[in-house]
Amino acid sequence: MNKRIAFLGLGAMGAPMARRVLAAGHPLTVWNRSPDRAAPLGAAGALVADTPADAVRDAHVVVTMLADPAAVRDVVAAFAPVLRPGTHVVDTSTIGPYALRDIADLLPEGVTLIDAPVMGSVDRAAAGELTLLVGGDADPVLPVLDLFGAVTRTGPMGSAAALKIVLINAVVTGVAVIAEAMALADAMGLPDTTVRAAMVNSPLAGIAGRAFAQGVHYPIRLAAKDVALAVATTAMPLALAAHERLTAFSRDSERDLGHLVELVRESASLKTASHSAP
Numbered sequence: 001m002n003k004r005i006a007f008l009g010l011g012a013m014g015a016p017m018a019r020r021v022l023a024a025g026h027p028l029t030v031w032n033r034s035p036d037r038a039a040p041l042g043a044a045g046a047l048v049a050d051t052p053a054d055a056v057r058d059a060h061v062v063v064t065m066l067a068d069p070a071a072v073r074d075v076v077a078a079f080a081p082v083l084r085p086g087t088h089v090v091d092t093s094t095i096g097p098y099a100l101r102d103i104a105d106l107l108p109e110g111v112t113l114i115d116a117p118v119m120g121s122v123d124r125a126a127a128g129e130l131t132l133l134v135g136g137d138a139d140p141v142l143p144v145l146d147l148f149g150a151v152t153r154t155g156p157m158g159s160a161a162a163l164k165i166v167l168i169n170a171v172v173t174g175v176a177v178i179a180e181a182m183a184l185a186d187a188m189g190l191p192d193t194t195v196r197a198a199m200v201n202s203p204l205a206g207i208a209g210r211a212f213a214q215g216v217h218y219p220i221r222l223a224a225k226d227v228a229l230a231v232a233t234t235a236m237p238l239a240l241a242a243h244e245r246l247t248a249f250s251r252d253s254e255r256d257l258g259h260l261v262e263l264v265r266e267s268a269s270l271k272t273a274s275h276s277a278p
């Protein structure tokens with residue numbers, strides 16, 4: 001447990017994951033663009049670096065958990081020049097395979113890149129119960145990945161980044177479908193509890209469970225980013241429609257994805273009311 005880990009990106013997901021590294025006894029250096037988010041990790045025993053390059057200088061394993069492709073590209077470009085051969089860079093963000101390839105091109109010879117995007121939200125990040133989809137030569141970093149949750153190997157580097165987009169696009173689009181199903185139930189005068197109970201006993205159970213989940217925080221803005229990564233790849237009219245719904249409620253973009261259900265129901269009920277007005 002004497003290998004120094006660098007963890008960059010201490011947002012809703014990154015902060016609890018970095019805490020698990022510290023709790024396991026690894027020497028840890030952290031960096032976050034907004035320093036106030038790094039301070040609690042510093043108080044808990046991590047070194048807080050001023051720059052991405054300072055964070056990774058002495059690290060054996062570098063973990064990034066950042067918002068989107070642009071953020072990962074900027075941060076990796078800032079630290080890549082100081083990486084030593086033999087360092088392993090693990091990106092756990094959701095950025096898709098094309099951005100991952102660009103990032104691989106930024107890394108010096110002898111540095112390996114592993115894509116390890118995660119399924120599960122902040123609750124499972126804190127408990128070390130995420131599902132990690134892992135691509136590339138991950139054997140040397142498995143003890144670190146194990147701290148975050150269960151590892152599913154997907155194949156070569158980039159395969160996990162791709163699979164994550166496949167899964168999360170279907171989940172987000174599915175939540176949009178549940179939102180419209182609830183709006184339809186409202187319009188037909190069905191009680192909320194009856195509809196939810198029926199969903200749990202139907203093939204919709206899993207996705208309805210996500211739509212109504214509590215204690216999770218996957219903001220609508222990140223869900224829109226993930227669906228955008230999918231629709232940029234191939235023709236996906238259903239996902240495009242879901243993306244339109246996600247971006248229509250910009251004032252609520254920090255709310256969890258599940259809040260989409262209430263937003264869609266509210267907007268549908270306004271239309272139902274105006275149709276039935278005399």
Ligand SMILES: NC(=O)c1ccc[n+]([C@@H]2O[C@H](COP(=O)([O-])OP(=O)(O)OC[C@H]3O[C@@H](n4cnc5c(N)ncnc54)[C@H](OP(=O)(O)O)[C@@H]3O)[C@@H](O)[C@H]2O)c1
Pocket residue numbers: 009010011012013014032033034037065066067068070071074075092093094095118119120121122216217218219222226
């Ligand atoms: N939330 C979830 O339930 C969930 C679940 C699975 C996967 N994910 C994925 O995990 C990643 C992180 O999600 P999150 O919920 O932790 O997001 P978040 O709370 O918004 O945190 C985003 C992190 O990225 C940093 N960042 C954003 N733009 C940057 C830039 N241009 N340069 C440097 N740093 C930048 C932020 O720094 P500041 O603090 O300075 O803003 C913050 O540390 C995303 O790719 C997301 O899609 C999220």
